Amino acid sequence: MATDLHQLRAFVAVVDEGTFTDAAITLQLSQAAVSRAVAGFESSIGARLLHRGPREATLTTAGSRVLVHARRVLDEVARLEESLSRPAGEFRIGYHFAVLGAHTVAVQRDWSARHPGNPLVFVQSTSASAGLHEGLVEAAVLRRVPSVRRIATELIGTENRYAAIAATDPLARRRRLTLRDLEDRIIAVDPLVGTTSGDLFAGRPVEVRTTHNIDEWMTAIAAGQAIGMTPESTVHQYRRPGMVYRRVVDVEPVSVWLAWQRDAPPDRIDDLLAMMRKAYAS
Known part of the structure; x- marks a missing residue:
């Protein structure tokens, strides 16, 4: 797969701006150049990433998956460029x-x-x-x-481990929880950098929802779509309306x-x- 940064930037800009025209204005390129870059990206990926409508461009299912990774790559490149200065x-x-x-x-x-x-x-x-x-x-x-x-x-x-749960969840009424309280729940997990895995549940099968950053993780939990497990440092650093943290007492610390x-x-x-x-x- 031969993909370059200008293709990633064009794809993300179209998603953010909603149209190829507005993306071209943001990137200070011609609309044709943006269209060619996105088409080249789709060709290298081997999948259609955008539905092209008369008024807007919207993500396909494949495009939604690719977008997360494209943003991550561009973020890391931006940090690399920033580190040089x-x-x-x-x-x-x-x-x-x-x-x-x-x-x-x-x-x-x-x-x-x-x-x-x-x-x-x-x-x-x-x-x-x-x-x-x-x-x-x-x-x-x-x-x-x-x-x-x-x-x-x-x-x-x-650090002690805490469960992150929706404020409307019945478990939110309790001050402390155990792993058994969390059985049969969907667990939001970042597979790349998260500290939670199925091993915590002593081999019992758990349903996992994959997330890719802290904002996505908190949004899913606050909406009641999943629960999370996280070290105590997260409790001090990240709060979200509609989400609460409760100590899990029967699990090894991080x-x-x-x-x-x-x-x-x-x-x-x-x-x-x-x-x-x-x-x-x-």
Whole structure:
């Protein structure tokens, strides 16, 4: 499959703007150029991605699936481009849904006090390594350890697991839950970076709904279409009307790791590791 970035940008622009004409205006291209780019993308994918109507273009079923991944690729490219122009002296830490939860601000303040002029910047990423493999960050906070030898990891702490449920769900009336309470429910899971899998349910079959980012995950839960399982850091960092969190008491906590390139450890990584461990121990 031979796909280039201008094809992805054209496809996403048509979806966002609703028409090829408006997409062309946004991209500052001719309408014919946008049409050729989208057609080329469809040809390389081997599927029709858009229904072309007289007034608007709408997604096909295949287009809806492809759109999520196209946005993810463009987001990562934008982060890569941004990394090349970032200010000198920044210590950039990648993360997925949540950084350190309630400890995030405290660690940033401690770092600033010890290392003025060398700010600690947290960068959200949708890649499995939270931007580490891509060179977008110097280190990353992970809750799943990658099976890659060139990445070094150190445990910084653990977090309790919480169920995320619709506020109208009968379980929302309770303060604490068990795994048995969640049986026979649809579980919203991000397979790339999430911390939930069927293994949590001791081999019992569970129905999974795949999500691709935190907003999609919360929207499905608030609508009552699924429930979620998540580390405590998410509870502190993300709230949504119509959704509540409840502690799950009979499941192992989630381990939180600091990761970096083994062959090129960042300056002061030991200092950062000590700060994060202190925050989790407090």
